[in-house]
Amino acid sequence: MGNVGQGLTLAALVTGLMTGCAAEKADTDGATGASGASATTTAKVAKRGGSVGASGSACELPVTFDIAEFWKAKGVDAEEASAATGDLADLADAFLRQGPVTMACEVDAKPAGKIGFLRVWTGDPGDTDARAVLEDFVAAEQGASGARYSTVKAGDITGTEVAYVTTSELLEETKQEHAFAVTTSEGPVVLHLGGMDTAEHEAMLPAYELAKSTLHTTTG
DSSP states (O other): OOOOSSOOOHHHHHHHHHTTGGGGOOOOOOOOSTTSOOOOOOOOOOOEEEEEBSTTSSSBOSEEEEEETTOEEEEOOHHHHHTOOHHHHHHHHHHHEETTEEEEEEEEOGGGTOOOEEEEEEOOOOSOOHHHHHHHHHHTSTTEEEEEEEEEEETTEEEEEEEEEEEETTTTEEEEEEEEEEEETTEEEEEEEOOSSHHHHHHHHHHHHHHHHTOEESOO
């Protein structure tokens, strides 16, 4: 995989953490129950505003997909951020790595008037299937529960989707999360949609559906 566009600066990373981006991180037991998240309930797809993943785009990835109108993509250079020292390096590593994957791209909803991100995570090539990758991804979050997995057709690739909730002990709030994973010859790819709260998450689901329905691999 090539470079992932413009690197995320450490200052921007810390700012994001302090303004609540880290609140979208959440360790799950994989349980289901009354408090579990429901599966995606809307088939509404956002209006296309561009695409990412191809060579020369904001994020060069093993997959391409369309992003919603006004949403803005930015490549994340995890290696550069992790090169810092001290507490900043620990923050960067905790924020940019989750289970078997590392953040490679952020698609910001703020230009479209919403609060949240569609984040893309990539991993090393291997024999692990999409379901196992996604289970490890969710298991690496704090406060996650009620995970419900399903097989989905993501563009021209079959992958695995999960709906779950995360609970913040600090805020005493629970919110919905969605993610799906596919495997490519360059390694697994996870697309994750969080949001400031469940209302924001639900408002951004059409952008998530757009990305999922237009996903194509850029590798053989």
